[in-house]
Amino acid sequence: MELNGSQMVVEALAKENVSVVFGYPGGAIMNVYDEVYKQDHFQHILVKHEQAAIHAADGYARSSGEVGVAFVTSGPGFTNAVTGLATAYMDSIPMVVISGQVPITMIGTDAFQEIDAVGISRPCVKHNYLVKDAKDLPRVLKEAFYIARSGRPGPVHVDIPKDVTAQVAKFHYPENITMQTYKPTYKGNVRQIKKAVDAIANSKRPVLYIGGGAINSNAAEQVREFAKITGIPAVETLMARGVMGDENPLLLGMLGMHGCYSANMAMSEADLMIAFGPRFDDRVTGKLSEFAKHAKIIHVDIDPSSIGKIVDIDYPIVGDLKNVVEGMLPLAKEKINPTKYKSWRDLLNRYNEIHPLKYDDSETILKPQWVIERVGELLDDKAFISTDVGQHQMWTAQFYPFSFPRQFVTSGGLGTMGFGLPAAMGVKKANPEKISINFTGDGSILMNVQELMTAVEFDMPVINIILNNKFLGMVRQWQTFFYDKRYSSTDIEVQPDFVKLVESFGGVGYRVTTKDEFDKALQDAIDSDKVAFIDVQVDRLENVLPMVPAGGTLYNMMLEYKE
Amino acid sequence: MENVRRVLSVIVINEEAVLSRISGLFAGRGYNIDSLTVAPVPNTEFSRLTIVTSGNKRVLEQIVKQLHKLIPTYKVIESEEFVEKEMALVKIPLNEDFNGLDAMLKAYNGTIASSGENFVVVMVADDAKRIDNFLKAIKKYNPTDMVRGGSVALDV
Known part of the structure; x- marks a missing residue:
């Protein structure tokens, strides 16, 4: 069978049983998108920023165990994807990311939207390829999926110049694969x-x-x-x-x-x-x-x-x-x-x-830990839980009653703010029967907030619970403990109206200050089946405890913070 | 932990960018490269790199494992028993008194590689440490330029 490079990409994804691709088109990858238009093997979800495409594919992979797939174009499309690749690499998440590249004849000329993509991705992927001939594409794509999911999993990046996506060659997708230089050890001695x-x-x-x-x-x-x-x-x-x-x-x-x-x-x-x-x-x-x-x-x-x-x-x-x-x-x-x-x-x-995990609950102000515990009581194993990065992430890890593997989706190694919303979209796509919760902060949520549009357009009703303390809370906590309360650039009291914000995208929003309001908002959000913001006004100065200060010893934890 | 010198012989698939994967690994993880040579292995799809590096025990162990982890790496040879040689070229102006040069070249497996109207270029091939010595000793002829090639090694 003779196919052009773009058709090969589509066929390879079909052979790998890929059901969803997150991506964003552009000049260098247009040929591939033309074939995406013509096929019905997989759904393409158009995100609003390439970083989110990678995080969404990542959330899909983490929650399902399958390889996540994303498409981006050359130049800025690719550079926007780098944080996503690094996030997945640090946490060993199987993904295949395909980027467009300027035509081979123009590589090295500083062409429009040209960047040395494989040069940039090298230290933040498990492996990468620059495909210079369409005849290599079937093998490269097979290897990419194999490398991504085998051994210690990780993201694989395949960069395809535009002329290769148009070049016609013989297509034979290998059924099996052996690589003489890559043989992970599965059986222990x-x-x-x-x-x-x-x-x-x-x-x-x-x-x-x-x-x-x-x-x-x-x-x-x-x-x-x-x-x-x-x-x-x-x-x-x-x-x-x-x-x-x-x-x-x-x-x-x-x-x-x-x-x-x-x-x-x-x-x-x-x-x-x-x-x-x-x-x-x-x-x-x-x-x-x-x-x-x-x-x-x-x-x-x-x-x-x-x-x-x-x-x-x-x-x-x-x-x-x-x-x-x-x-x-x-x-x-x-x-x-x-x-x-x-x-x-x-x-x-x-x-x-x-010394159990504990917090002082209050009847006058919502405590972030209570919110997480409460969601755990109400939803337990009915929900997948994603997070962004910061205090809310640690409280979620501490107080949510996780009951099955893959239930918790969080950026551990790289600690990427802005991960939560797109990842929770990928989670929802992989697990439509479950509720997809994203615990986030008022700092993190604004890092990929544009994805509300994607969630609305492609019907991924993620419930974002913003534990809003009007601080970049984790940094603020360190400033409290170690920097004499000099709150350098962490007070973010100037905020959007989160309810209006999500409503303007077509979602539902709630601003809550009491336990009753929270319960009602959560139930309402679930019933609405729409993407939601629950802007929970929590105690501004709550700290994540206990804590081992950086470089401290595990047996000498800070159990309490006293003024 | 004490730093030691280590010679590694690395067999990799001879493909585009493989050298940048290796140099990038060393740079990104803060490992030393004292010297690095690379050339294709005849009649195969492989290249052989000889890397001279140094570090403590844990670092050296990580270097070997990280090299292995690269997808195009076929083999990492970390034998203690290497035949290791390095070559050097030295350019000396002709107005020098060459008394004793012949004997010195002989001692370091050397010869005159080229000569012109105003200069001679001598070459030597020997152990890396002896090359150090040679390059010190040759200074008395006031060389104008010198280059060393990096170690090549074969495990025995």
């Missing part, structure tokens, strides 16, 4: 697995340290089973929220800078850490020399470069987490008695009783 289980059996105070790899590997069921049969208490990173399920009595909670006391104490007092797919981020470890310093460490990760990058590992296991835990289960059943760790669990539970 049997001897290492056995050694690791023996180490667990010999430990007195083990802790499961669960990271985003547990979600990428779809290993939640195995990890829960492992915790259950061994009786080992577990902590989750931000990226792993939902893996254990918050009802699980073995889950202590999130660890790290804004983790709960018992989780951080578990890490600090453990004699063995069983790391299932985390990456020892600095927001998790605090001061490295004091991090889990009594613990031997087992680290399971599909990416060898993740192992030993930050801390020395005693029992490294390279492999797919699901696979490895399945290998550990029968050995663990045989060798580990869950009653053995009862006193250790009791100690940690006691820590949790002494």
Whole structure:
């Protein structure tokens, strides 16, 4: 079959069962858009800014486990997409992003809307391609999807010059693929697995340290089973929220800078850490020399470069987490008695009783934590929860009762403000039967607010709950704690009327100041089935606590802030 | 942790931009490149890079793993047993007294590569450390220009 480059793109996406593409057209990618017009394999969702196209594809991927796909044009279309690529790369999210490029004959001439796109994307994608001949396109696209979803997932960027999108060549889409230079390791080393289980059996105070790899590997069921049969208490990173399920009595909670006391104490007092797919981020470890310093460490990760990058590992296991835990289960059943760790669990539970996650609720002013807890009570597992970045993100991680993997969609590694709304649109697209909530702040929401139009046009009724404290709250909090309350450029009292704003796009808006108003607004927003803003006027000076100050130690948390 | 010198031999698919993936990796993660040479491996689709780098144990381990992680990387050889050679060219004006030059060249596997009306260019090929020494020693002939090629290495 002979096709031109644009037809090849459409055919390849059809072969990969892509059902939705987020994108924005432009000169260099017009040939591809012409074929998009003619096809009915997938829906194209026209966003209002390229960054949002990438975040939407990202939200789609995070919530479904499928590869997210986006189209952008050359030059500014591509540069606008870079933050989205970097966001996905930091959190290992499978995506394929296709950009137009000026014709090959013009590359290097500083042509209109020319930029060295693969040069820019190189450090923020798993792999990238500049396709210089249409005959390479079938292979490149096959590889792009394969690389994006296999091994440690990540975004792949394919840059296609305009003349290549018009060039005709033979199209044969490979069914299978083997790449001689790229072969991820899925099966863990049997001897290492056995050694690791023996180490667990010999430990007195083990802790499961669960990271985003547990979600990428779809290993939640195995990890829960492992915790259950061994009786080992577990902590989750931000990226792993939902893996254990918050009802699980073995889950202590999130660890790290804004983790709960018992989780951080578990890490600090453990004699063995069983790391299932985390990456020892600095927001998790605090001061490295004091991090889990009594613990031997087992680290399971599909990416060898993740192992030993930050801390020395005693029992490294390279492999797919699901696979490895399945290998550990029968050995663990045989060798580990869950009653053995009862006193250790009791100690940690006691820590949790002494210093639980808490806030002082008020009858006169809404507390942001109450809002999140309340949404959890009302919607629980009926909703997917996205966030932007800042205080509201940490409170959501702390107070929403996550019950299943992929329920929580948040920009962890890069911490990208403006992520929430477009990501929650992608979530809604992938999970139309569920409610898509975006907890956001009055700072973050304005970073991609134009996407309200996309949400209206393409019927993606995302409910944005703005925890409005009229501050860039997280920076304000640090200024309170560490900068003598010099609120440099964080007071954002000058604001739009969020209700009118969302209404002008065709959505519904509510401004609430009481608990009753909030309940009513949420129900109303759900019933309206429209994109919504709930502008919740919350306590301006609430802080995210507890807190490990940057570079501090996990066992020495700031539990309260007193003036 | 103490910094040590390390020679790496990296086999990669000989494709566009592969060198920028590698140099970008070193620059982006703050690793040192002391020298880097690259050329195609004859009759294959591969190129071989010889990278001389330095860092502490953890950094060196990360360099190897990060190089492996690049999609076009086929193999990273980090043998302790390399035959490592480097060449250098040195241009010397003809008005110098060349007494002893021959013996010196002989000692460093060298020869006269070219000569003109006003200069000679000498070449040597030897271990990187001995090239350091040679370039010091040759100064007594007041060279006007010199270039060294970076190490090439084969594991044995």
